[in-house]
Amino acid sequence: MKKKMIPIVVSGMLVVSGGLLNGATVGATGNGPGYNGNETVKNERLHSYEEMVKLLERIDKQSDALELEVYGQSVKDRDLYLAKFGENEENPTILFLTQQHGNETLTTEGALKVIKYLSTNNKEVRELLQNVNVLIAPRLNVDGAEGDVNFSLEDYAAGTHTRYNANGVDLNRDHVERNQPETKALHENVLQKYEPEYMVDLHHQGTETTLGDTDELVSGSILYPTNENVDAEVREKSKQLGGVLYNAIEAKGYGTLSKYVGGTAPTISRNGLAVEYGISTLLFEMRGMADHYYEPYILGQKSNGYLINQAVTGMKAVIKAIADGSIESQDTSFWDTLPESGHKDSE
Numbered sequence: 001m002k003k004k005m006i007p008i009v010v011s012g013m014l015v016v017s018g019g020l021l022n023g024a025t026v027g028a029t030g031n032g033p034g035y036n037g038n039e040t041v042k043n044e045r046l047h048s049y050e051e052m053v054k055l056l057e058r059i060d061k062q063s064d065a066l067e068l069e070v071y072g073q074s075v076k077d078r079d080l081y082l083a084k085f086g087e088n089e090e091n092p093t094i095l096f097l098t099q100q101h102g103n104e105t106l107t108t109e110g111a112l113k114v115i116k117y118l119s120t121n122n123k124e125v126r127e128l129l130q131n132v133n134v135l136i137a138p139r140l141n142v143d144g145a146e147g148d149v150n151f152s153l154e155d156y157a158a159g160t161h162t163r164y165n166a167n168g169v170d171l172n173r174d175h176v177e178r179n180q181p182e183t184k185a186l187h188e189n190v191l192q193k194y195e196p197e198y199m200v201d202l203h204h205q206g207t208e209t210t211l212g213d214t215d216e217l218v219s220g221s222i223l224y225p226t227n228e229n230v231d232a233e234v235r236e237k238s239k240q241l242g243g244v245l246y247n248a249i250e251a252k253g254y255g256t257l258s259k260y261v262g263g264t265a266p267t268i269s270r271n272g273l274a275v276e277y278g279i280s281t282l283l284f285e286m287r288g289m290a291d292h293y294y295e296p297y298i299l300g301q302k303s304n305g306y307l308i309n310q311a312v313t314g315m316k317a318v319i320k321a322i323a324d325g326s327i328e329s330q331d332t333s334f335w336d337t338l339p340e341s342g343h344k345d346s347e
Contacts, residue, residue: 045304046105046290047112049078049146052139055112056081063119065129071137072185075150075166078142080185083115084194086133092322093133094198095190095279096315097269100172102144103161105290106304107202110311111138117316132323135194140182141165157298161291172203173265175272191277198241198280200318201269202311205285205341206297211258212339219310221260221285221341222246225274228264237280239332241318245284246334248317255310258341260285284314 047055060068067084074080086093096114098107115136118125139145143166151168153159165171165180174183211218222245224238249255260283266272270283286307288299299307321327 046109049139049142052108052112053079053081056083056115056138059115059119063121065121065125066115066119071189072181074141074143074182075180076143076148078146080140080142080182081138082190083118083136083138084134085118085136086129088130088133091131091133092198093135093194093196094200094318094322095135095137095194095196096200096202097137097140097186098202099139099141099145100201100269101163101170101203102141102146102165103156103163103289103291104202104204104286105145105161106286106288106307107204107284107311108139108145109304109308110315111136111202113308113312114315114319117312118319128319128323130323132319133194133196134319135190135196137186137190140186141171142182155293156291157293157295158291161289163292172201172269173267175269176267191273191279195277196279198237198282198318198322199269199273200241200245200282200284200315203283203285204289205260205287206292206294206343207288207299208296208344209258209285209287210342210344211256213342214339215344216256217287217344218258218341219255219287219307220249221258221283223260223262223270223283223285224335225271225281226262226264227266227271227275229266230271230274231278234274234278234280236332237327238274238282239335240327240330241280241282243330243332243334244318244321244327245282245314246338248313249310252310252313254306255313257338259335259338261340284311286311 056068060066065085069082070079071082072080098111144162144164147160149166169180171183174180178184178187209218222242246257266275270281273279274281289297292298
């Protein structure tokens with residue numbers, strides 16, 4: 001598929017799209033989704049890999065609560081970082097995983113805000129971390145997020161971020177074979193080492209996803225593990241995880257979630273980790289992407305603040321519910337009536 005020639009403005013110069021990483025601005029047309037529009041994408045507002053590392057290292061130096069760990073390297077030898085809070089073996093552990101797909105960027109932006117929050121020394125955070133261990137792996141696909149890959153990005157609208165890693169592999173389809181260094185490191189040095197009971201896997205979906213067969217556009221979608229080999233108790237706890245996140249976001253008034261229509265393959269982390277390790281997992285898909293070959297999937301920056309806050313809200317709510325034990329009494333009946341994701345046809 002050849003992309004449309006979309007103008008990109010960088011430092012006052014009009015150039016043709018393709019291969020630009022920093023400062024890329026894409027005039028995204030599409031049919032104008034209603035969640036504040038997808039008018040202009042300004043990827044320079046996102047943390048580059050170098051900026052993310054500098055931020056993590058600065059927070060690590062300032063905070064006694066945070067322990068920053070490098071758990072592996074990418075295809076292009078970029079370090080993979082894990083932010084760790086708490087190491088009490090008697091406490092439950094939750095892992096937040098972001099940006100398995102390099103063009104799904106706002107999940108990492110939300111995770112960085114939660115890392116900042118957990119690094120503060122206020123009473124609320126201290127009490128939380130007495131009762132829960134939190135692991136945050138911000139940006140698994142560090143090469144794809146930089147556009148530093150071994151294949152052409154000419155089909156992408158801005159040429160800045162790709163779904164795949166540097167070898168052209170979808171990391172969220174590599175959780176059985178684990179042929180890629182990123183997934184191999186995640187399994188061996190995070191999942192097998194720290195044995196989390198819960199995981200929220202944060203992704204992005206297209207801008208045109210709707211609530212069922214209505215025209216109402218959603219800000220995100222959620223789904224528990226659906227593979228037939230998932231233990232019933234693990235699946236139920238996953239549904240409870242979803243209930244906590246769903247209620248917290250819906251209560252804010254700016255978020256509307258649908259039930260994601262996802263596959264059952266064990267190669268997907270939502271399913272594979274639940275089967276192999278007994279981890280209660282939740283997929284959380286947020287609206288829009290930083291770059292894509294299908295232009296209407298790209299979401300403009302006016303929506304970014306809402307979506308980042310949505311991620312932060314959900315992550316904080318889950319941490320609190322696990323810490324105070326309220327997740328164990330979370331009602332899961334809402335799943336029975338939650339409309340599945342639909343799709344609004346583009347004009």
